Amino acid sequence: MQASPIYIPSESMDADAYQQPMPQTANTPSLENPEDSVDDSTSRESWRDNKKPRQKALYLDNDSAPEHRLSHTLQLVEELIKEKEILEANKELIRCVALTRIIYGDGHWRLAQSYANLAHGYLTLRGLPAQAAQHAESAKEILLNGLDMSKSDEEKQAILGTLVTLYYTLGAAHLIQNNGRESLHNLQKVEKILEELQTLDGGKAVVLKISEKDLALALGRASVLQNKLNSAASYFEKVIDYVIMTEGDSTPELVTIYQEMAKAEQSRSKHDRAIEHLLQAHSIAIALYNKASVEAAEAGLLLAKAYAVSGNYDDAAEMYFAESLRAYQAALGPDESETLNTLVEYSKWLVQIGRNQEAYKLMNSTCSSHLKTSGDFSETVAEVFHLMGTICLAESKMQKAYKLLKKCLEIQTAVYGSQHKKTRQTQELLNMLQKSPTTSEGNKTR
Template identity: 50%
Template sequence: MDDMNNRCGQQEMRTEIFGTPAIKLTQALKRAEKFTKGKKMRQAHRERIRCVALTRIIYGKGHWRLAQALANLAHSYLMLLGFPVQAVQHANSAKGTILIGGRPPQVPAEEMKQILSTLLTIYYTLGVAHWMQKNGKESLFNLEKAECVMKELQQTELEETTEQKISEEDLAAALGRACLLQNKPLMATRHFEKAISAVISARGEMAPELIDLYQETAHIEQVKKNHKKSIEYLLQNATLRAHCVVLTVHTKFSPQAASAALLLGKAYAASGEQKDAEMAEMYFNESLLACKAALGSGHSQTINALEEFSKWLVHMGKREQAYDLLQESFMSQPDLCSDFSEKAAERFYIMGGICLAEQKVKEGYQWLSKALDASNQGFCFQIREEVGRAFLDHTHKSHVIRGCTMERNGSRIQIEFKKLDESDFISSYRN
């Protein structure tokens, strides 16, 4: 066995030194596929770079094969390394190469299919890369072009000679996300439903790819303010199956299970109906427990689940429980520097508001002051205004506390503190 491995190694070395560019290109393509399947992303990407250099030597600058190599490299930058800027640069180079060269007048049908497949990879890569950079217009433009190319590709009656990089469900899901970024929820829903149908027809109802698709579709319904439809879709059509997939593919306490539970909790909470309150609390608790078990108390996903749960508790009048939950998050975090962040400022802010609603003005002032110290400039003005009111409260013994608004990542949260009588304050938030 050792002798055989040595002979194989010597043969590869001979090929590397004395082989022609065409032989070296074939070997580089095989290694790229091998490394990709083995999840060795850096090595696979290196081989893609080598393929571009060898293809340029063999075919020249204007050949569609060079465009194919550049498109594969751009796709590698995007999917293997997550670098959208470099992906756009190389995809544009590939597009320029293939479009300037034009379609050859008499190209074999099999080569024509590879040319179309290259165009599909180019436009898909450009679309997803622009989406990652929050450029919705360019993303949707390129993905719609990719959709047209895919339709033309599906009309060809040739057998598959190479594995298709972009599947129908990948493209449909990307179109859905781009439409959502462009504030087109109806179009986004149609694309996500198409992606779900494609996954089910190809891999069945228990395919793990359905998890994200179900959750994103339910999120769109929430964006459209169709809270009842969101819950109905989550429970009857999607999330029960997604939840089963999560628990089948992953463990019960996993980030995926936590994400599914949090989405269900938010859907029930957004319905605004009293009968859904118990279900909302159950799923919020389930999400928080799963996050803590899988990721730890200091992870950003855990903090996000905790914040959503605490805001809902405040809204339901369970201020003491929300306060204890938020205080526990600071005691359990390992890094003391985590107190000085925007996420920490938001938690300090909520705790200060709870104290004000409970007429604990001095303590509320202290928490809001901490929020001011931890916040960045974009969050600073609203907190400074509330700290000023709390300071007046503390010095003049006044209990007239007004509402305030904070905005983060496009989400608008309004917290109101209203005096009902000398001993009864309520606090609520609207999302």
């Protein structure tokens, strides 16, 4: 994309926008009539009294003309976002919809613009994709029913900018909900609209809510969901180039992006390329934090698993498994779920390459006190007992295997329930062991 005549800010949203959506709260505004959910006379009183004078000055009394109130409310939204007053900013975006309808009517593109801004707010400020998508659809319906593009270039730019906001919001909302097809469809529309914007010359740049980085990152993730891995790798490369150019080559955001690139490369069996990306992520994590940090532990574990999957770098896999386990133990302690999960991954790999005894000793020595008390009824702890039990079973240590698997069954029953597939499989294994003369004799002697 060329830079002119479009100016796209780079801080419109952060990487967390694609994490799991926040639960909807009881005071979420109505979707059908967003303006009805704001009491103009009382909703801001307690907040208003404690804010900076410049923010208080943005308010007008209720007798002000709607045009003036809309202008001041738009300014207030920007102030509230800067101050991280997320809920208040969202309320003001709802107010903008109401004021815009009063001023322009139901079918005007300005109302669509307000709905698109509200949708983008629900997505980026609140992390609520369902609400974001519904408001974006409202904007879309207005724009597609009687949109007049025989206007000045400046107005065309504003309309196209609104289309960018609403289609990006729809694409990102579907992405959060793992709907790759709809996500990619809407995000590709954004690409085409940006190309059209380039052809207009309104005498000034168009300021968009969506950055090149935002769009390329979303397109990369949507492409992964659609198994379009070549496209995904290309988009992720664009994101990395953009971040390095604007923020440098050692920013925390690069860690996640390199890891996502590696996942895409692994999906198309390019293991060496995946390892290259994960080495970059690991190097940045070590530089930004330290070897005993959770961030370094996470990066090390992904790198270890990548080496293990490739099947060609056993020494490297072992080194990073051990490094990651030590980092988790130092940062979180031996009994935290992340530590135990790393222990399980490391042990599984040792079993996979035929080093059963080493795997057993590692689990036994690393969390022996935890396993004895075993107050933690979790999936990971159950897996530790199951793995140790199957190792003993493979070595014909029936009594020890029975004891470990019985403890595993107790935890699985508590965690999954008695009818879960894993619980039933362990129960069947125990039933088989009970029929073994060695196990039966051992139980009698106890």
